[in-house]
Amino acid sequence: xxxxxxxxxxxxxxxxxxxxxxxxxxxxxxxxxxxxxxxxxxxxxxxxxxxxxxxxxxxxxxxxxxxxxxxxxxxxxxxxxxxxxxxxxxxxxxxxxxxxxxxxxxxxxxxxxxxxxxxxxxxxxxxxxxxxxxxxxxxxxxxxxxxxxxxxxxxxxxxxxxxxxxxxxxxxxxxxxxxxxxxxxxxxxxxxxxxxxxxxxxxxxxxxxxxxxxxxxxxxxxxxxxxxxxxxxxxxxxxxxxxxxxxxxxxxxxxxxxxxxxxxxxxxxxxxxxxxxxxxxxxxxxxxxxxxxxxxxxxxxxxxxxxxxxxxxxxxxxxxxxxxxxxxxxxxxxxxx
Ligand code: KG4
Ligand code: ZN
Numbered sequence: 167x168x169x170x171x172x173x174x175x176x177x178x179x180x181x182x183x184x185x186x187x188x189x190x191x192x193x194x195x196x197x198x199x200x201x202x203x204x205x206x207x208x209x210x211x212x213x214x215x216x217x218x219x220x221x222x223x224x225x226x227x228x229x230x231x232x233x234x235x236x237x238x239x240x241x242x243x244x245x246x247x248x249x250x251x252x253x254x255x256x257x258x259x260x261x262x263x264x265x266x267x268x269x270x271x272x273x274x275x276x277x278x279x280x281x282x283x284x285x286x287x288x289x290x291x292x293x294x295x296x297x298x299x300x301x302x303x304x305x306x307x308x309x310x311x312x313x314x315x316x317x318x319x320x321x322x323x324x325x326x327x328x329x330x331x332x333x334x335x336x337x338x339x340x341x342x343x344x345x346x347x348x349x350x351x352x353x354x355x356x357x358x359x360x361x362x363x364x365x366x367x368x369x370x371x372x373x374x375x376x377x378x379x380x381x382x383x384x385x386x387x388x389x390x391x392x393x394x395x396x397x398x399x400x401x402x403x404x405x406x407x408x409x410x411x412x413x414x415x416x417x418x419x420x421x422x423x424x425x426x427x428x429x430x431x432x433x434x435x436x437x438x439x440x441x442x443x444x445x446x447x448x449x450x451x452x453x454x455x456x457x458x459x460x461x462x463x464x465x466x467x468x469x470x471x472x473x474x475x476x477x478x479x480x481x482x483x484x485x486x487x488x489x490x491x492x493x494x495x496x497x498x499x500x501x502x503x
């Protein structure tokens with residue numbers, strides 16, 4: 167079966183082709199111009215998706231050496247995400263499926279991230295503990311099967327990626343903040359400043375807003391209200407902040423492993439590209455003799471390969487969708503179809 171996947175929930179337009187389980191193409195086009203505005207501008211994002219989605223579909227088919235008429239199933243992200251951005255990919259995907267007289271599957275973006283470890287040659291063994299850390303979401307889950315997921319915790323305020331982006335902005339490092347903080351942190355001492363890790367009522371929930379505020383307080387206390395952080399001090403602050411995020415995730419993972427029996431640990435979402443977080447998860451998994459599956463970088467950030475893969479799973483479960491299915495901006499709806 168040839169599946170065409172389309173992703174357009176935020177600032178990446180991506181098109182992938184999955185043929186009988188083999189990924190033939192996964193083209194990702196990032197809207198880098200948002201860095202000029204310090205964050206994603208929704209309207210500009212929608213327009214950019216609109217301009218590029220059709221050429222990307224053409225390119226992905228060429229790369230896969232397939233003609234459009236050989237596509238058996240179209241899957242596109244339906245939510246959560248920026249509503250205008252979602253509508254572009256979803257409407258394009260639905261129209262394509264309709265014109266080809268082929269089935270269409272609307273995919274939940276978070277589910278795409280959750281099952282993205284299956285894109286790796288070494289598959290996770292069920293049940294697996296999955297940490298989804300992205301720009302918009304932070305989730306700790308037990309994945310029991312393709313249809314059953316236990317949600318242990320989520321963020322009660324900022325998402326992990328959002329915290330990276332905001333702290334990066336405070337340090338004058340720009341957007342997206344995650345990779346910039348990681349690079350700066352490599353030269354810093356992570357023990358220099360002890361930023362707090364918040365305790366939450368549900369011990370599996372995350373809270374990054376207090377951490378962000380304590381970085382802000384540190385900057386104001388040391389460099390004044392209109393702080394301008396000296397370049398030499400940035401690495402230690404970045405490393406100490408990153409270490410607090412690592413501790414927040416690591417503590418919750420260790421606690422979950424005491425309570426739940428799993429075979430694999432997986433890390434997914436854009437923040438899973440972070441080396442310090444990856445290393446911590448690998449360390450915990452090794453210590454417990456568990457398998458660890460972390461997707462390659464191109465499957466961590468937003469990508470259509472995970473959408474095609476999840477689209478196939480949902481289709482194989484027998485679910486059918488009509489072309490009236492519309493986009494949804496928030497995670498609360500249609501999660502875990
Ligand atoms: O999954 P994703 O591509 O988009 C969403 O669905 O949100 O995640 C984007 C987020 C951004 O906040 C970005 O700063 C963060 O992932 N990110 C990182 C790294 N690379 C990307 N955060 C920490 N370290 C990184 N190396
Ligand atoms: Zn994402």
